[in-house]
Amino acid sequence: MNPAATASGGACAAPSCHTAWLSATPASWWWRIGISAFLAMNTMTVGLAVNTSEASDAERRAIHLVLLALTVAVFALLGKPLLDGLVENARARRLSLEPLFALGLGGAFAASLLATWRGHGAVYYEVSAILLVIYSLGKVVTGEAENRALQAVSLAASAAETCLVEAGDGALIEKRIADVAAGDIVAAPAGSPVAVDGAVERGSALCRVDAVTGESFLVAKSPGDAVPAGAIPADGALWVRASAPGAQRSLDQIAAAIERSRAEPSPLERTAARAALWLTPFVAGSSVLAALYWWLRAGADAALMNGLAVLVIACPCALGFATPLALWAAMSRFALRGAYLRNGEALERIAGCDVAVFDKTGTLTGVEPRLSGFVTAPDCALERAELLEVVAAVERLSGHPIAQAFRACAAGGETRFEVRGVRLLAGQGVAAELRERQSGAAHELRLGLAEKLLGREDATAWESLRGAAGAAPGARLLAAVWDGRLAAVAVLEEAPVPGLADLWKDLREAGIECLLVSGDEAARVQALGCPDARASMQPLEKLELVRGLQAQGRRVLFIGDGINDAAAMAESHASLAVESGAALARGVAHGVLRPAAVTRIAELVRIARAARRLGRSNLAYAAAYNLTGIPVAAAGLLHPVFSALVMTCSSLMVVWRAAAFLSADLEAQAS
16 A cells, blocks of 8 residues: 555645655654744744834844744755655656745745845745745645555565475475466465465365455365465365466466556546646746736836745645645544545545445455354254364364354363364364263264265255254355264354445445445355345456446445455455455555444445535635635735735635534534
8 A cells, every 4th residue: 555645645746746754753743843833933023023124234134144044944844855845846857736835935035035135125034934834734744644554565465475396206396486387286285375276186175265266164175176376275285286377376467457557547646747737837927927017017126026925825735735634534534433544535536436346255244154053963962052062172172264153152161071182184174082071981073064074874864954954045064973973063154244234225325336246155145135246256357347337437436355356446446445354455455444344334435525525615715715816916915924824824724624524523414
């Protein structure tokens, strides 16, 4: 999450104008601004006094030198960011709003130096100091909040750079993934992601693929099964024959799509670039024309004063504050609701969305399953509660990914059975040796996939138990086998976040169409109640869906959490990632959601729209101020110092409106 600063980021309108200077010690910049504001106020007080009173030449020169020293101190405290912005503009050969500030404060400083050197005439050192304080305040207000949200995340962080490849003699050698050729056999130890797309050559394991395909439950992989790069074998190693070169993995296709999306400039960046192309020359030209007119009419002093007044009144402080302050005020409201955005542009993008596309697993449901049913066979040797306690004790010791579902069933004290040993059955489940504490009798418990643990003779009993369990569509069923006989069926289901019915309703009332897309099975996807639910979707199919919607003129808000969502999120008009999701998804998203905030998407969109209305009205006010102020200053009706005060009041007005928005009852506004 490391985008260029946008036009909404304070006074900096250029796409590549960063606030990196702020990130190291932001508190020190508040001290610098405070000290500089104090110096600027004193400079203005003394400057007005010396410009409007009688004083000897020696007294005037001494006071001018004091004002010069105070102004230079302000430059020393706050000047570097503006200079860096000007250098960056020069290197990129472009115009942004920085030159306007430089023209205003540079003109005031040059005019003041001229008056000091000549020994007569008005000085405007305070104007330079005020402009620099306002500019720096805008940079800090917007940049500090932005830098807190930005995170640099790349695809390289989500996967290893090397993998283990089987050589001709069977030995494993370490090799760069990019150098793996189609047909190579790559080893994936338990707990490590599969490095390439391919098919299982040897080994069996239950694999976690939720971040890659969106399937919520563990998927059994055995010889001959296709396996995607990024799948993680949980209980055994896999040897995978690569079906494509290591540089052409599905992960790499996702990364390429993300980079293409990042390379496209945002609408705000393009608008800011176009505005800067005419705004700076227009103001500079107006100042020159005003100075020329007054030089011909009233002499050099009048030309200098009125030309400078045009530059000062046109300094884009109000324009620089107008949008970002409204957006940051709304972003604080987002934070109170568990949503954290990377910058102000992200909020504007969310405000414009009319389609919300949700991932399922990890976004609207938990990744870990929950136990929703446990039915024992009629001839089971143990009572239901006792068997369930034994299963929970075994799972607790197994470290198996499904163990979380049984945690609440574990007994608090000593039980009838003692667990003597636990072993994983790769690609099947778990097995345990138990001993009765009193009699010492030994028993065996197996828990896992019925198709792996049961024989044909158990088919009738299994079907009977399945019917008695009454499992919901899409539930995962596990068989419990006690001493070789089918003893029970455990029903594992996803845990949907609460409030999904209200989420679909709220989105509909906000005029937002909603879609649910997932790589999971249709039954589990449709069970969440979304009007438009689509199952078994691969990552690039999600990407094509987003592209298709946006080709129709729709603006998509994508909410997801996995690697399989990242390409579609990068392509979407706006995207939000669940904070517990994959680093890649968080990296490409415009913001991060806490799990409880997922069902408040409609409310967040309303907040964003209210902030956009405020930002636009602030911009209209700032534009009216400039369109009125420039002609008035050019007509000779504004002194440069008064122009600086008017400009400051305009900026403070924008700040006040944003503060009022922040403290208002936003729910009433949004409704």
